[in-house]
Structure formats: structure tokens, C-alpha cells
Amino acid sequence: MMNTVRDNLSSDNIAAAITSGSFGEGLEMQGSDLDIMQIFKFHEVYEGTNIPFKPGISCFTMETDDTQLGYTRLRLLHNNHWDLPNICEKRGNDLYLSGSSCKQMASSNFLSVVHGPCISDKKGHYDLAVSLHNFYKLFIGRPKEPFCVRVNWIENLLCSIINPADCTTCEFSLQKRLWNVLSFKSSKITYLYWYYVSKLSSNCVQMPFFNETFNYGNKSTYMEYKKFISTLLRNLRHDAVSGWLLLSSFFYKRKQYKLALYILQYSLSKCTSEKMQRFRELSHMYCELINLSLFRQMTTVQLLKYLLVDHAVFSVNSTLIPTELQVEVRLERIGIPPLVYAHFLRFLCHYHLNKPQQCRDSIRDLKLTVVENSFIAKPIEQASSYRILGIAFQLTGDKESAKQAFTQSIGLQLDPVKNSSYSRLSLINSM
Numbered sequence: 001m002m003n004t005v006r007d008n009l010s011s012d013n014i015a016a017a018i019t020s021g022s023f024g025e026g027l028e029m030q031g032s033d034l035d036i037m038q039i040f041k042f043h044e045v046y047e048g049t050n051i052p053f054k055p056g057i058s059c060f061t062m063e064t065d066d067t068q069l070g071y072t073r074l075r076l077l078h079n080n081h082w083d084l085p086n087i088c089e090k091r092g093n094d095l096y097l098s099g100s101s102c103k104q105m106a107s108s109n110f111l112s113v114v115h116g117p118c119i120s121d122k123k124g125h126y127d128l129a130v131s132l133h134n135f136y137k138l139f140i141g142r143p144k145e146p147f148c149v150r151v152n153w154i155e156n157l158l159c160s161i162i163n164p165a166d167c168t169t170c171e172f173s174l175q176k177r178l179w180n181v182l183s184f185k186s187s188k189i190t191y192l193y194w195y196y197v198s199k200l201s202s203n204c205v206q207m208p209f210f211n212e213t214f215n216y217g218n219k220s221t222y223m224e225y226k227k228f229i230s231t232l233l234r235n236l237r238h239d240a241v242s243g244w245l246l247l248s249s250f251f252y253k254r255k256q257y258k259l260a261l262y263i264l265q266y267s268l269s270k271c272t273s274e275k276m277q278r279f280r281e282l283s284h285m286y287c288e289l290i291n292l293s294l295f296r297q298m299t300t301v302q303l304l305k306y307l308l309v310d311h312a313v314f315s316v317n318s319t320l321i322p323t324e325l326q327v328e329v330r331l332e333r334i335g336i337p338p339l340v341y342a343h344f345l346r347f348l349c350h351y352h353l354n355k356p357q358q359c360r361d362s363i364r365d366l367k368l369t370v371v372e373n374s375f376i377a378k379p380i381e382q383a384s385s386y387r388i389l390g391i392a393f394q395l396t397g398d399k400e401s402a403k404q405a406f407t408q409s410i411g412l413q414l415d416p417v418k419n420s421s422y423s424r425l426s427l428i429n430s431m
Contacts, residue, residue: 311335383413
């Protein structure tokens with residue numbers, strides 16, 4: 001059911017998503033990866049050459065002569081897309097879809113490993129392939145080299161980025177998704193849809209096309225401001241705290257520091273010891289907690305909303321991340337442990353409100369959180385936490401403490417491209 005809901009919300013007028021493999025069959029086996037097929041709707045494949053004319057559709061025909069059983073060549077019959085020849089190779093007077101060119105186009109920082117018919121991540125958690133089909137469900141390409149094309153908007157197991165084509169500036173069209181939510185009589189399906197709408201909203205509100213400057217005297221921009229707040233409020237349904245952290249981040253960016261502090265105080269009250277955390281095994285206490293009659297009556301989505309404390313996740317070039325951390329999202333998205341981000345944002349608010357005592361208190365709480373690894377599960381999260389602690393020290397002028405924090409971060413994440421502690425430490429040493 002979760003796969004069906006996610007596939008439904010991930011599909012649009014351009015492409016349809018299908019979860020395949022063991023997950024698609026409802027089997028979650030240890031060590032299995034996530035296989036997702038992305039089927040583009042503007043390319044169609046036919047068995048013969050007698051094809052109907054469809055404006056905006058590029059058409060291929062299958063040629064199975066001199067190919068291995070189960071494979072086919074795709075000859076281009078009608079091209080309606082200017083860049084399509086770039087992933088084709090010429091044989092005589094005809095163009096055929098090239099598997100190698102498609103795989104080269106599909107490579108990215110996240111999806112960099114060719115794995116059979118798919119493009120995979122380096123850890124082997126994701127197998128992503130986009131197929132073309134009309135009446136046949138098959139992978140297509142040259143023999144032993146199936147066709148894959150770029151998939152750059154599936155980010156993780158439970159989240160798909162909303163298609164920018166569905167959006168206009170400062171107006172996020174989630175009406176279709178919300179209509180799906182309201183149209184189901186089953187409460188379980190409704191909760192699943194609300195979960196994914198919340199995840200979609202989380203990505204949608206961070207897109208760079210959002211205009212960060214609001215003119216409150218202008219009625220139209222004020223309406224856009226209200227729509228943006230509404231989208232942020234839809235982002236509160238997939239865990240206990242991350243949506244509130246993004247909301248407080250929004251008000252911080254608007255320089256509404258006191259309002260941000262109120263929301264942060266509420267967020268901190270959610271980060272209690274009985275809450276669950278990603279990448280941490282459930283202890284005996286958690287198992288007993290979930291077995292309480294109150295929680296046994298809840299759906300999985302309800303349990304996540306009340307018991308899961310998730311990271312504050314910022315997309316590439318996010319419009320919500322504080323300016324002090326903007327360099328961190330130049331190349332890739334980041335997930336900041338919730339307690340770390342809450343204390344850091346509290347520090348920033350007090351810093352801009354010129355409250356030195358509260359700044360010191362916030363840095364003390366931030367340092368204690370980082371040292372004790374509170375809601376910090378992996379070394380990569382420790383590295384980002386020490387980096388954020390160093391930035392806080394740097395803003396207060398405590399260079400020695402900042403250097404120690406950046407050095408700690410470098411020891412946990414050695415890649416100078418992904419860890420800005422290298423450049424920050426170099427800048428301090430040069431002063």
C-alpha cells in the first residue's frame with residue numbers, strides 16, 4: 001500500500017513511477033535495495049512501423065533481428081524532442097537508442113554506478129531505471145546494455161521531489177495530491193497520503209524559484225506568503241519535529257527572531273528520550289512503548305508523527321537554510337540532527353537580537369548535545385554537528401574553540417569537497 005501511494009504521488013504528466021523488485025512485491029528482505037522504474041510518457045515504443053500520429057510524442061520501433069532473446073534494438077521513427085539524437089547512435093541512415101550514451105547521461109554525484117539496467121548509488125541502496133513502454137513492460141536497449149535515463153528527483157526511500165513543472169513562482173500546486181487525500185474513505189490510505197504530501201511539501205518549500213522578498217503592502221505577494229506558510233504547515237505530518245524546525249527556519253530568514261524562538265522551544269520539547277531516531281536500533285524500552293495499547297491502535301504513519309524525531313533536511317540551494325549555513329548546500333542536500341539544529345538556530349536568533357547571555361547558554365547547550373551525541377547516530381552526522389558548533393564559536397569570536405571544533409569535524413569526515421571545515425579552518429589560520 002505504501003509503495004502504491006508513493007508511486008501515485010511521484011507520477012505526473014511526464015513520467016510514471018513503479019516500485020519494482022522485492023519492495024514492489026511487498027517483501028522487505030535484509031540487504032535488499034530499492035528498485036524504482038521511471039516510465040516516461042513522451043516516448044512510445046511500437047512493434048511495427050504503422051503507428052498513430054501523436055503530437056509531442058517521439059516514437060521508436062522494435063527490431064529483434066540479430067539480437068539475443070529478450071533484447072531489442074530501438075529505431076527512431078518520429079522525433080519530437082531536440083535532444084533525443086544525443087542519446088542515439090547512427091547506423092546507416094537510421095538512429096538507434098544507445099545504451100552507453102543513456103548511461104553516461106544518467107550519471108550524477110548521487111547515481112554514479114552502472115548496475116545492469118540501472119543506475120545505482122555507491123552504497124547499493126538504490127537501483128533506479130527509467131524505461132519506455134507502450135504495450136510492453138520491458139527494459140530496452142542494445143544487447144546486454146539496457147536503456148537507462150536520468151533520474152534526479154527521487155531522493156530517498158520515502159520522498160520524491162515534486163516536479164517543478166507543476167509549480168509556478170510562489171504557488172505550489174499540491175491540490176491534486178490533497179484531492180487524493182480527501183477522496184479516500186479508508187483512514188489508513190488517507191494517513192499514507194498525508195504522510196507523502198508532508199514529505200512533498202518539505203521539498204517544495206525549499207525550491208530556489210521561491211521569491212524570498214515579501215512586500216507586505218502588496219496584496220498579491222501577501223497571498224503568496226500565506227500560501228507558503230500553508231505549505232510549511234502541511235510539512236508537519238511525517239515526524240514529530242523536522243517540520244517545526246523548517247517553520248522556525250522560515251521565520252528566522254524573515255528576521256522574525258522571537259517567533260522563531262517560540263517555535264524552537266516547542267520543537268525542543270518534542271526531542272525527549274523516549275522518541276525514536278533514524279539509524280538507531282530500537283531498544284527494549286522502545287519495544288515496550290510501542291506495545292502499549294495506545295500506540296498499538298495507531299497506524300505506522302501516526303506512530304512516525306508522534307514518536308520519530310527526524311533530521312532537518314535542506315535541499316541543494318535551499319531557500320530555508322540560514323545564510324550562515326548556505327555554503328553547506330551548494331553541492332548536495334544535508335540532514336542536520338534535530339537537537340543540533342534547534343540549539344544552533346536558537347543561538348543565531350539570540351545573536352541577532354544582541355543577547356550575549358542567551359548566546360552563551362545556547363552554545364553551551366549545543367556543545368553538550370554534540371559531545372553527548374544526542375540524536376546523532378552516524379559519524380557523518382557527528383562531523384556536521386562539530387562543523388556547526390565551530391561556526392557558532394566563530395561568530396562569537398572564539399577562534400580557538402572554533403578551530404578545535406573544525407578539527408574534530410575533519411577527523412570524522414576527511415573529504416575536503418563535502419566538509420567545509422577545511423576552508424573554514426584555513427580562513428581562521430590565515431587571519
